[in-house]
Amino acid sequence: MSRIAGRTHLFVPGPTNVPDRVLRAMVVPQEDHRSPKFPELTLSVLNDLKKVFKTTEGTIVTFPASGTGMWEAALTNTLSPGDKVLVSAFGQFSFLWADMAKRLGFEVECVECEWGTGVPYDKYEEILRADKEHKIKAVLACQNETATGVSSDIAKVRKAMDNASHPALLMVDTVSSLVSIDFQMDAWGVDCAVSGSQKGFMLPAGMGILGLSPKAIKAIDSSRSPRCYFDLADMLKNNASGYFPYTPSIPMLHGMREALDTIFEEGLDEIFARHDYLANGVRAAVQEGWKLSLCAKEPQWYSNTVSAILVPEGFDAAKVISTAYKTYNLSLGAGLSKVAGKVFRIGHLGDLNCLSLMSAIAGAEMAMLDNGINVTPGSGVAAASTYWRTHAPKVK
Numbered sequence: 001m002s003r004i005a006g007r008t009h010l011f012v013p014g015p016t017n018v019p020d021r022v023l024r025a026m027v028v029p030q031e032d033h034r035s036p037k038f039p040e041l042t043l044s045v046l047n048d049l050k051k052v053f054k055t056t057e058g059t060i061v062t063f064p065a066s067g068t069g070m071w072e073a074a075l076t077n078t079l080s081p082g083d084k085v086l087v088s089a090f091g092q093f094s095f096l097w098a099d100m101a102k103r104l105g106f107e108v109e110c111v112e113c114e115w116g117t118g119v120p121y122d123k124y125e126e127i128l129r130a131d132k133e134h135k136i137k138a139v140l141a142c143q144n145e146t147a148t149g150v151s152s153d154i155a156k157v158r159k160a161m162d163n164a165s166h167p168a169l170l171m172v173d174t175v176s177s178l179v180s181i182d183f184q185m186d187a188w189g190v191d192c193a194v195s196g197s198q199k200g201f202m203l204p205a206g207m208g209i210l211g212l213s214p215k216a217i218k219a220i221d222s223s224r225s226p227r228c229y230f231d232l233a234d235m236l237k238n239n240a241s242g243y244f245p246y247t248p249s250i251p252m253l254h255g256m257r258e259a260l261d262t263i264f265e266e267g268l269d270e271i272f273a274r275h276d277y278l279a280n281g282v283r284a285a286v287q288e289g290w291k292l293s294l295c296a297k298e299p300q301w302y303s304n305t306v307s308a309i310l311v312p313e314g315f316d317a318a319k320v321i322s323t324a325y326k327t328y329n330l331s332l333g334a335g336l337s338k339v340a341g342k343v344f345r346i347g348h349l350g351d352l353n354c355l356s357l358m359s360a361i362a363g364a365e366m367a368m369l370d371n372g373i374n375v376t377p378g379s380g381v382a383a384a385s386t387y388w389r390t391h392a393p394k395v396k
């Protein structure tokens, strides 16, 4: 393929665009990670991450890994082989976490839900109420299903557990929601909050981030699952003094320091409001402009970080994505597994604003027209601009 001049328009829902100041902060000489000075950086990052998870009681750890590694760390450090976990699958990521739990030797009760819906709160409560002997040791929930553009309400998952007076650990996948959609680790009683660096944090992939409640930390002692690289006991012991059990990625730590400064300068609530505002513009383009449907079935499931857009029957979404990439230098998210060929996704999270998103909307529209999809030229851009010009981000 010959080169297309100009910036690449990256609109996959992770990795997301890295702000220039964060990129610059990562270009650093290597240093001794066992030096007496090193803990300054480690401790400032780990402490400030607590604010992002909205926890004062919890502890945050980071690993040289991606979000998937933190799924594994959460499960293997708190559970024992054969322990039962309750999960729900309604998209590729929620499915994969359930599948991992099976492959790691846990007993998995998986509620299969229609793709385009989210965590089945009532069904969870029913199952937990019926589990009188408390065989279920962990309840898993994906806050934002990136494959279908579906967000679930974690407060409602906590409520279902409390209504059933169930003592299981609550584990939440926040990989494509943290820093973009509100997450309250303490208020919602989340025990393990799994995240990664390349989505809302606006960093490259390479740092797995895991929030742990005091209850989760206590569970490490009695958990008998084999683990080594991801052993939280080793990590927590070393982190306490600002070190790591093995070599951390130094550029990633500097990048995270700068990303956190960027985040606090804008303000978490302002960031959530911006994501809501931008997402509403994209949804206006899809529904009012193009007259297409989202994969998310109802407004209660709409995600503020990613929209999965159904192409009309008889068209191949993969071709739209390919045209967008080859012709317009635009990366759209692919349809995964069950929705392959049926949807393309626009990631609207991280370092972006109205006009950067306009490039994704305009490019998707051009690529759809090139593939014979009968949308009105300019209709997506018009609907998004009308929404953005007549509304403002609402800070809570």
Ligand SMILES: *Cc1c(COP(=O)(O)O)cnc(C)c1O
Pocket (backbone or CB within 6 Å): 014, 066, 067, 068, 069, 093, 142, 144, 145, 146, 173, 174, 175, 176, 196, 205
């Ligand atoms: C991206 C993603 C993951 C996987 O994270 P990796 O960093 O790619 O390992 C897990 N869950 C969700 C919801 C995601 O969006």
